[in-house]
Amino acid sequence: MAKITKEDVLRLARLSRLHLTDEEVSKYKVEIEAMLGYVEQLKSVDLGDLEPTSQVTGLKNVMRQDTEKSYGASPEQLLKNSTSIVEGQIKVRRMLQ
């Protein structure tokens, strides 16, 4: 079974820009390990010489024409999901100093 270290959790947290407390790190270490362990059961399935694939629908070339269309929701409505808007822009914590 996959062994997850404290460092692995901290690294995942950094990649996701999350700050975790020590308790959370210990908690997620156990949870992630359990999740990966669960998925790892798939490894026991005998696939024979089946080729790896990334698509199971058999679809290909699903495309649309290069024309504008309205999806129903206006930009104003969509922006209502943001916590703070300044001059039409989404306000976020400062990225560069």
Place this chain on the structure above:
Amino acid sequence: MHILKKENNYTITVGIECHIQLKTKTKLFAAVSNDARNAEPNTLISHICLGMPGALPVLNEEAIHLAAKAAFALGTVPQKNSKFDRKHYFYPDLPKGYQITQFDQPIILGGHVKIASNGVAKNINITRAHLEEDAGKSTHPAGQDYSLVDLNRAGTPLLEIVSEPEIHSSAEAKAYAKELYLLMRYADVSDANLFYGNMRFDVNVSVSKTNKLGIRSETKNLNSFKSVEKAVDYEAKRQIDLLEKGDKVLQETRGWDDAKQKTFSQRSKEDSHDYRYFPDPDIPPVELSDKYIKNIQKDLPTMPEEWRKILNSLELNDSQIDTLLISEVDSDIKYLKNINKHLNDKPMAKFLADWYINITIPQVNDNNFVLENSLHHSLELEIYRLIKSNKLSSTNAKALYTEITRGTKLPASIEDYARTKGYIQVSDEKVISEIVKNVLAQNPKAATDVAGGEIKAIGYLVGQIMAQSKGQADPALAQKLIKKQLHIE
């Protein structure tokens, strides 16, 4: 001298990644306008651009079409099979937390860009080019503790073209960037407007004294050919100085400060290298048929390489040819198409090419060209006719052209207009003869000098004749008549 000698011991190696915005009407995966140039922030957005839960991105067929065209521009064919993947990283201008891009099956593999630097031709090989969506644009207001995000640009289709590290000087880097620009413009896949950031370059620079490549830095988001050249120069020197001091070059991302003409270190990316790519389940793979690929090749416009061959046949030098190639796409005037129309009459085609290079293009660059596109070509043809029949001197031809092209209308008869403006040369022997007689009488010393074999002095006499005729005399005829009256030859 000291620095030059040091540089000679190091080999500079450069690879360039270029992001080009494809000229589709809508975004790569959303049917929302792609033209963010004059749009207010966050007006060109949809649930797809914002990465809302449940949103289903659908691929824009035109982006595939343009990328396939770009493959031919890069001297290769598009891949029959390609697919899209998710590249994960967390940043405020990337709403989904991943970018849809192409990882292991890009639409373009291989190809090359032919460059000429210091007169030496060389192919720079292309590793790959893939389609991906752009991120949003963030700004960082001075004195505030926040940043602002505009997602108009999020989802814009980009083609990222990656070169092999086969560029070995700043001059080659600049030549590569310029040629790539021409290729994309002539293939008509992008407006490639550098001012609007339609084309951005990342340069990977390393230096080494051995055959092994040195540690490289990546300078990102260069938006002019000049900054590509300067950044390579700066990085090579910086790295050589570090190594000479016994320090190490850090593998890092750097930015370019155009005002200071320097690169500077940006946030360390040691962690963000783990992008956790995986195939995007929302976007089924793309498969191009042979017929589709063949049709694109058939419709490919005349490319710079072909134009170079045509223009070479008119005895133009490389820099003149480049002037025409760049001007063709930088202005609305169809210089090359006009020249091309007259290739069966070489002297005329050559006249047009020279005329465009020396007169029209400088005038257009100085914003002194008003006359409509459909009108100026007939003016050029008429001027050629008048020069050829000795009715117009080259000086007067330029004056006439400049005058007319600054206005919006073409005179009904260009010759009549030129005559009333005093541009038409007097080629009537009787009239000129009379003036020559007067000038010789008024300038006995010069006349004696010329008669005595000091042929140089003839220029002065011709000048006097031009002055007395108010510039309308045909100077060649005037010279002939002076000689005749002085019984020379």
